[in-house]
Amino acid sequence: MLIGIDASRALRARRTGTERYALEIIQHLLRLPEAAAHHWRLYVDVLPATAFFPHQTVGSTHANVELRLLPARRLWTHRALGREVVRNAPDVLFVPAHVLPLRLPPRRLPAGVVTIHDLGYHYFPAAHTPFQRYYLPWSSRWSAWVASQVIAVSQSTADDLARFYGTPPAKVTVIHEATTPIATSTTIPLPADAVRRQYGLPERYALYVGTLQPRKNLARLLYAYQRLQVHTPVWDLVLAGAPGPEHDVLAQLAVTLDVAAHVHFLGYVADEALPVLYQCANFFCFPSLFEGFGLPLLEAQSYGVPVMCANNSSLPEIAGDAALLVDPTDVEALAAAMLRLSQDEALRQQLIAAGYENVKRFSWAKAARETLAVLESAARAKR
Numbered sequence: 001m002l003i004g005i006d007a008s009r010a011l012r013a014r015r016t017g018t019e020r021y022a023l024e025i026i027q028h029l030l031r032l033p034e035a036a037a038h039h040w041r042l043y044v045d046v047l048p049a050t051a052f053f054p055h056q057t058v059g060s061t062h063a064n065v066e067l068r069l070l071p072a073r074r075l076w077t078h079r080a081l082g083r084e085v086v087r088n089a090p091d092v093l094f095v096p097a098h099v100l101p102l103r104l105p106p107r108r109l110p111a112g113v114v115t116i117h118d119l120g121y122h123y124f125p126a127a128h129t130p131f132q133r134y135y136l137p138w139s140s141r142w143s144a145w146v147a148s149q150v151i152a153v154s155q156s157t158a159d160d161l162a163r164f165y166g167t168p169p170a171k172v173t174v175i176h177e178a179t180t181p182i183a184t185s186t187t188i189p190l191p192a193d194a195v196r197r198q199y200g201l202p203e204r205y206a207l208y209v210g211t212l213q214p215r216k217n218l219a220r221l222l223y224a225y226q227r228l229q230v231h232t233p234v235w236d237l238v239l240a241g242a243p244g245p246e247h248d249v250l251a252q253l254a255v256t257l258d259v260a261a262h263v264h265f266l267g268y269v270a271d272e273a274l275p276v277l278y279q280c281a282n283f284f285c286f287p288s289l290f291e292g293f294g295l296p297l298l299e300a301q302s303y304g305v306p307v308m309c310a311n312n313s314s315l316p317e318i319a320g321d322a323a324l325l326v327d328p329t330d331v332e333a334l335a336a337a338m339l340r341l342s343q344d345e346a347l348r349q350q351l352i353a354a355g356y357e358n359v360k361r362f363s364w365a366k367a368a369r370e371t372l373a374v375l376e377s378a379a380r381a382k383r
Contacts, residue, residue, distance in 0.1 A: 001379055004090030004110070005029075006081060007042040007067075009097045017295050018117055021153070021177055022096040025115075028368035030065060035372070040065045041090055045076050078102045085110060092148075092379040094371075100143045111382035113375055114143045115151040115175075118292025118314075119160040124215045127245070141165050148378040151175050151371065153293045156314035175370045176318070178362035179298040195276035199266050204235040206338060207281035207305070209274070209296040210288070212265075213244040217287045217310070217328050219253055224334035226257040228342075235282055235342055240266040240274075278303035283341040283348070286310065287328040294318050298362060301355030306348045308337045320361070322354035 010023035026042065029035060044067055072080035082101030085093055092111040093100070100112045121128050121136045128136065144150055144167045152158040152174050161167040195201070206225075210216055218239065225237050237259075239250070247265065254260040269277060278284070284300035286309040294315050300307050301322055309315050310328035319325065324347070326337045340347055 001037075001092070001376070002039045002041060002090040003375055003379075004041045004043060004085060004093045006077065006093070006095045006097070008045045008076060008081075011044055011046060017177075017293065018097045020295065021115070021117070024178070024180075024364050025096055025368060025371060028364040029372060032365075032368055032372060034369075036064060038064065042067050043070055043081055043084065044068070045070060045072065045080070092375050092382070094375055095143070098143060099139045100146055102139070102142060111148040111378040112143075112146060113149050113151065113378050114147045115153065116140060116144065116157060116161060117153050118157055118290070119164055120215060120290045120292065122160070122164055123290050127214045137164075144171075147171075148382060149173060149374050151374060153177050154314035154317055156317060157292045173370070173374050175367050175374070176362050177293050177295055177298075178364040178367055179295060179302050179359060180364065190272050190276060192276045192280065195273045196280070198273070199269070199277075200264065201238065201277075201280060202236040202262075202264070204282050205238045205264070205280075206235060206283050206285050206342070207277065207300070208237075208239045208241070208285050208287075209269070209277070209299070210241045210286070211244045212239065212241050212246045212250060214246055215289045216246075217289045218246065218250055220328065220331050220334060221285060221287050222250065222253050222257060222259065222263065223331045224338060225263070226259050227331065227335040228339055229259065236262040236264060237285075238264045238266060238277070238281070240269045240277060242268040274299070275303065278305055281305050283308065283338075285334075285338065286315070287326070287334055288313075288315070289328055291315055291318075297323060298359055302359045304352050304356065306341055306351035307355060308334075308341055320354070320358045322351060322358035324351065 005026055007026055009019045010026050012019045030040060047069055070080035070084055077099055078101050089110040092113060095114045098116055100114050125133050144161055144165050150167060150172045152161060152172050153176060155174050158172045158174050161172055162169055212218060251265060254263040278300055283306045286297045288310050290313045292314055297307050297309050297319055307323040308326060309319055309323045311325040316325060324337050326333050
């Protein structure tokens with residue numbers, strides 16, 4: 001069987017959750033013993049500088065893994081990828097991030113499998129541009145409709161697909177993401193001292209990792225942190241993530257609340273520095289108003305960091321009983337949870353132990369096996 005995969009997201013220099021998922025799931029699919037029974041064609045818009053994928057070759061006609069470069073400046077998925085899979089159709093096309101090519105009429109499609117990560121734009125439309133508010137729902141609805149099968153990264157996302165698009169539950173398979181002690185197999189962690197110096201990390205800090213955007217609810221986190229200054233101003237707050245539309249607003253709010261000296265905006269942190277960032281944190285804060293999965297909380301648990309997170313969307317599903325769940329709209333509740341995690345050592349140790357157990361539920365190898373089963377099923381059904 002010839003399996004085609006849109007691997008373009010996996011090669012992004014700066015990987016957030018979706019890009020990390022794409023890289024991990026492709027790498028682990030190709031490592032499966034069962035992978036040798038298939039041929040794999042990875043479609044890319046740039047050639048990787050290093051060997052991101054096991055046994056990767058370019059333009060090979062004999063290896064079972066091939067990179068196919070499809071240059072295009074704009075609308076790569078719908079123009080370059082769409083044109084290629086019409087001309088040289090694989091048995092099944094797997095898109096790990098949301099959108100199947102729009103140019104493909106259903107009768108000419110190979111079997112299509114798409115992973116949909118979340119439908120957050122339905123909950124927070126104001127956080128998106130006018131174009132995104134039109135394009136994201138339209139393209140996701142199209143992909144869910146035209147796909148032979150859909151992978152959702154959480155039951156929460158599967159429920160949203162049924163709610164907003166009427167996607168039949170029988171068409172959707174929930175396959176959880178996972179985490180690894182090192183963010184990717186190609187990452188070599190930096191020494192702790194070097195990371196501390198590079199980012200000016202304080203001795204004690206609470207950590208958040210993720211893009212700075214409104215649905216992450218970081219303004220309320222700052223208000224909660226400001227409340228704690230009268231109790232215990234002995235630890236700082238570190239916010240690590242790509243500076244999204246809220247960065248300047250949050251920086252100004254920290255000044256207004258008179259906590260700017262203790263709030264550190266690190267910007268995007270490369271994968272090789274993330275292990276140290278987690279390991280040195282006293283606890284992890286994830287007060288998001290909506291998540292399709294919430295990979296950073298699993299990463300924190302895997303590094304032995306106690307977690308406080310919101311009690312909404314997919315987060316209880318992913319955190320299990322290994323996190324302090326909080327109403328993210330209640331500033332006082334956020335402050336109280338942070339105070340407990342900074343003072344209650346028995347609770348901290350309980351959450352650390354529970355976190356180590358919780359992450360055992362999630363495995364990239366397991367996700368890859370389940371994904372391959374979906375791809376094989378979709379290809380058989382299309383014949």
